[in-house]
Amino acid sequence: MIVDRLPVLIAAPCVAAGVTMLAVLARRRRLRSAAAWSRTLGATAASFGRRSPAMLGTVALLAGVALAGPRWGTTIKSTDSRAINVAIVMDVSRSMLAQDVAPDRLLRASGLARRLVQDLRGDRMGLVAFAARGYLLSPLTLDQSALAVQLDALDPDMVSEGGSGVASALNAAREILSAAKEGGDRAIVLFTDGESFEDPDALRAAGTALRRDRISLSVVTIGDIRGAKIPEAGGGFHRDGKGDEVVTVRRDDLMKLVTDAAGGVLITPTSPDPVGEARRVLSRLARAPASDRTASTLVPRGWIFALAAALILLLQTMTHRSAALIAVALTFGLGTAAAQRPSAGSRYITRGDSVHANTAFAVEARRLGSDTAWYNAGTSALVAGDLPSAVAALQRASTSLDPELRRRALYNLGTALLQQARHDSTRRDTLLRAASSQLQSALRLDPTDRNAKFNYELARRLQPPPPPKPPPSSGGRGQPKPDPSNRARSGMTQAEAEQVLTAMERAERNTRLGLNTQRPVARSQLGPDW
Numbered sequence: 236m237i238v239d240r241l242p243v244l245i246a247a248p249c250v251a252a253g254v255t256m257l258a259v260l261a262r263r264r265r266l267r268s269a270a271a272w273s274r275t276l277g278a279t280a281a282s283f284g285r286r287s288p289a290m291l292g293t294v295a296l297l298a299g300v301a302l303a304g305p306r307w308g309t310t311i312k313s314t315d316s317r318a319i320n321v322a323i324v325m326d327v328s329r330s331m332l333a334q335d336v337a338p339d340r341l342l343r344a345s346g347l348a349r350r351l352v353q354d355l356r357g358d359r360m361g362l363v364a365f366a367a368r369g370y371l372l373s374p375l376t377l378d379q380s381a382l383a384v385q386l387d388a389l390d391p392d393m394v395s396e397g398g399s400g401v402a403s404a405l406n407a408a409r410e411i412l413s414a415a416k417e418g419g420d421r422a423i424v425l426f427t428d429g430e431s432f433e434d435p436d437a438l439r440a441a442g443t444a445l446r447r448d449r450i451s452l453s454v455v456t457i458g459d460i461r462g463a464k465i466p467e468a469g470g471g472f473h474r475d476g477k478g479d480e481v482v483t484v485r486r487d488d489l490m491k492l493v494t495d496a497a498g499g500v501l502i503t504p505t506s507p508d509p510v511g512e513a514r515r516v517l518s519r520l521a522r523a524p525a526s527d528r529t530a531s532t533l534v535p536r537g538w539i540f541a542l543a544a545a546l547i548l549l550l551q552t553m554t555h556r557s558a559a560l561i562a563v564a565l566t567f568g569l570g571t572a573a574a575q576r577p578s579a580g581s582r583y584i585t586r587g588d589s590v591h592a593n594t595a596f597a598v599e600a601r602r603l604g605s606d607t608a609w610y611n612a613g614t615s616a617l618v619a620g621d622l623p624s625a626v627a628a629l630q631r632a633s634t635s636l637d638p639e640l641r642r643r644a645l646y647n648l649g650t651a652l653l654q655q656a657r658h659d660s661t662r663r664d665t666l667l668r669a670a671s672s673q674l675q676s677a678l679r680l681d682p683t684d685r686n687a688k689f690n691y692e693l694a695r696r697l698q699p700p701p702p703p704k705p706p707p708s709s710g711g712r713g714q715p716k717p718d719p720s721n722r723a724r725s726g727m728t729q730a731e732a733e734q735v736l737t738a739m740e741r742a743e744r745n746t747r748l749g750l751n752t753q754r755p756v757a758r759s760q761l762g763p764d765w
Contacts, residue, residue: 238607241636247296251292255292262284307534316526319418320359320417320419326366328430330428333428333466349383359525368403402433412448425490460487596614623655645674
């Protein structure tokens, strides 16, 4: 359980004790006044209201807990809509790192895909990434925020086999759409530079299968037909098996084969609004009822305590009117349970609008200053792609006294720094070291967190190797001694490092994504590895 206002929760018992003390003093004064009037009246007054101080103190305590904003548990939310089924297929092959469009082909494509996701609010969408073959990243869902997170995490290093196989990706998306039992018409929107090392007959066959299954196809090509080199993270450019620098070009001709076979639409970079053209194609499709279920964690529960306080106050009102009036005044003096109304940011998140949610959470964090508010602001900024704001807010949330909130903030902070390192080549090494440190702190709070282990090992592997140490001289003084604890450079023991690697291998076997933190080392069945 976490609370929105920890100081209010800490102060609640003190306020309850104060209310109880005031109620006891007021009762004693009332009894003295009654006894002074007559002994019989004093005895009668003493027989009533013995439990009133305790009840009023309980009301104050429950009201304070409600105002603190407790959250716990998970709830399942059902969403209904009239929707079409759309599979977004993203090319994450190494050629998408070419910088013939700013900042590079992959970021340009993911930006266009995010715009399309926002425009298709209310439709069922899934996400397939591909290099040599397709990987399902998100099944068909009405939750657009889930796709936004996946689009921000796209990277060529997430696949274990290099290359470019458009036909394989289209076949994978076709299988996903063919299994859809809800919604209306089905469509695929492919974002790629057009390079495909499969046989042209395979491309035609993939397009023909889409036409046969009545699946609409829109292909949005990225890049320049004049070609560009593929930069490497460590400097220089990617080379083929002969040692020559690779020049990757946009292949509209290959994509024309697919779209002609599928009866689809090819949208080139010369279009003034590629997303608008894709949206117009999808707008002609028929929609049908569809439903989806999403889980929400840390559900507001303050209403439970507020309801309990109201029931006790009602009981007190029915038995002791004057005492109840005092309790009503105290309750309204403390405030109401409005803290449990969904915030503006939460309402935007529910609607899948991460951009406006980011702004609303940032305003709430500056106004309230609580750790939870800063965590919400940082997480929404991370989802919206505003990495500097996400890092600043999550750094403040990572100092929380709540271990669970601090762990979640550290994990998101490490992830934000890791994504910053992808886009900032000048500070890449510094950001990777900072990401490793934050993710390691999150692992100390929960060593079983597999996601934190995965990202931590990814950050470590992306860092440049340390310079070789000079060989120790024999008999020299002042030479460093071997470390008897056999600890890794990151502060982890060798056993802990092996556990991390084992968890990563198990995750790769047990998921359909086939994600891998290493650079592609498997030989591509298609030949070229870009």
